[in-house]
Amino acid sequence: MSEISLVRRILLRLEQAEARELNPHFQDDYRIAWIAVLRASRGETEPLVSATYTVLGLHPDKVWPAIVARRHAQTGRHYEAIFGGDLYPEASSPKKPVRSVRPDPPKENSA
Numbered sequence: 001m002s003e004i005s006l007v008r009r010i011l012l013r014l015e016q017a018e019a020r021e022l023n024p025h026f027q028d029d030y031r032i033a034w035i036a037v038l039r040a041s042r043g044e045t046e047p048l049v050s051a052t053y054t055v056l057g058l059h060p061d062k063v064w065p066a067i068v069a070r071r072h073a074q075t076g077r078h079y080e081a082i083f084g085g086d087l088y089p090e091a092s093s094p095k096k097p098v099r100s101v102r103p104d105p106p107k108e109n110s111a
Contacts, residue, residue: 007041031055 011034018030032051039047052060072079 003041007037010037028055 014030014034014037018027018034021027021030032048032055035051035054036047039050044050048060052058052063056063058066068083071083075082
């Protein structure tokens with residue numbers, strides 16, 4: 001399979017997933033992924049950054065803080081009761097630290 005046909009298949013799957021998605025935030029995620037794959041296939045060095053800027057107008061590292069700030073602005077003093085935690089909850093982000101999960105050690109064959 002050629003590189004071009006693989007990229008086309010990936011882009012088609014992302015388009016189909018975006019079209020089926022009802023949540024507009026997830027639609028944005030699929031659109032960012034689509035643009036990033038296209039730009040990576042063309043040799044762009046930071047396709048995710050440029051794709052996120054194109055769709056959301058922000059650097060990827062600033063998306064979560066912007067979401068939290070918007071929630072805080074909308075809820076005011078009720079923010080903590082609704083969402084809990086601090087204004088910029090690094091620890092309560094849905095992502096785990098990169099090295100928090102270790103693979104199981106290989107099992108020895110007892111032959």
